Amino acid sequence: MRILLASSEVHPYSKTGGLADMVGALGKALARAGFEVQMVTPLYRGITARFPKLRRVDWRFDIPLAHWRMQGGLWLDELQPNFKVYLIEQDKFFDRAGIYQENSSDYADNGERFIFFSKCVVNLARYLPGPADVVHVHDWQSGLVPALIQQESKSAGWGNPPRTCLTIHNLAYQGVFPASAFAMTNLPANYFQAETTEFYGKLNCLKAGIALADAVTTVSPRYAREITTEEFGCGLDGLIRKRRNQALGILNGVDYDEWKTVGNPHLQHEYWSSSLAGKTANKLALQRELGLAVRADVPLFGAVSRLADQKGMDLLLPALERKLGSDMQFVLLGSGATDLENRFRQLAARYRDKVAVHIGYDQGLSHRIEAGSDFFVMPSRFEPCGLNQMYSLRYGTIPVVRTTGGLDDTVVDISEDSRRATGIKFADATVDSLARAIDKALALYRVPALVQVFQQNGMRADFSWATTVNQYGKLYDRLINITNIVHTISGR
Secondary structure, three states, X not given: OEEEEEOOOOOOOOOOOHHHHHHHHHHHHHHHXXXXXXXXXXXXXXXXXXXXOOEEEEEEEXXXXXXXXXXXXXXXXXXXXXXXXXXXXXXXXXXXXXXOEEOOEEOOXXXXXXXXXXXXXXXXXXXXXXXXXXXXXXXXXXXXXXXXXXHHHHHOOOOOOOEEEEEEOOXXXXXXXXXXXXXXXXXXXXXXXXXXXXXXXXXXXXXXXXXXXXXXXXXXXXXHHHOOOOOOOXXXXXXXXXXXXXXXXXXXXXXXXXXXXXXXXXXXXXXXXXXXXXXXXXXXXXXXXXXXXXXXXXXXXXXXXXXXXXXOHHHHHHHHHHHOOOOOEEEEEEEXXXXXXXXXXXHHHHOOOOEEEEXXXXXXXXXXXXXXXXXXXXXXXXXXXXXXXXXHHHOOOEEEEEOOHHHHHHOOEOOOOOOOOOEEEEOOOOHHHHHHHHHHHHXXXXXXXXXXXXXXXXXXXXXXXXXXXXXXXXXXXXXXXXXXXXHHHHOO
């Protein structure tokens, strides 16, 4: 079975967050399971320099955008015979300092950029040798692909188009643009209506995918339920309820080839669930690296996060203010809202021996924070899946999380199961609730034997991609079988 995956970012080529990790790992896992995988993503600045084995393909795009046309090229990274990564070259759109924005401001032409990308995906889905059986798109940046495939199958003689699947990674980001942007899709006017792409007089790319994809998935079971409610539905809950029978929550897996405590080039010391001495050594190394007091006996809290209210970072700051009088340390790696960046810097300046803040992103440091911390804090207001809590579990670091989305699906609180406990949960998105959860962590730290139970339970938890791929495989099979039944009935 051939699967074409389309995403605006794919690790290791490009990354702003968990979307890149998920799609990159899904592609590898599908290929390992025997699927033929074609992956499509933009060629951003610097990728060819970092991946010298990439080669230019004899393929030219000539894509209509309203009344004008945009050309593009294609590059290929052939990872193995059944796994190919295609990168779309268009310097005007993709040769930029950022992927979606610069200086915390979105690019004004993001609509044009990703409509072009979506049309290139459809072109490849139709004309690549060995056409795909299923086109699996991710988030708003490729959300128009199902509509474009549907229309091309109606009007341009595409007799046996692939089935389509859309995965929602974060419903809060929908790709909403002025109504004038719809012209660049070159879709008939009847596609711009409330049932498909129109959203309060504007073009909504994610809504288009939810309405028209053959199947819709989210990245955790609880999030699939949450987005049917007004609280989490971001204005699309009504549409999602209508499509409930086509929607499925599939928990993301973890790429344990990368997130591992043995043979990890980012860590100085190896360790196992049965021998945690190396974890303590990584903690001391992290304290030295970040200029904190080097002490094995102090509880170290870590966070690797986008600095945004969605992630609860505005709750974490005042909670830390309350608790830093206690014997504890905190390290942060992240970037985002300028106000939050500045406030975290100020916190670090006031507590130099206790708080270290690194604004930006550093893949190696993210591994060292996961391995060196005793607790990992994720106070998200909503979290479609979350990966860092699962990375933390594999690293023997105890997650402190709010009961939402994938955080609730993956972490076990002691009140839920005392023998299988892996972390600490709190319910309310308030400073008081988070501060009490930190108090619980501090109290837990004073019972080393219980800490070890939590650590070992977490390290033995299995969130590998095998289970996730099995669920996607069943979904793909169902989509193709439906197509075969339709063709049999229609006589095609």
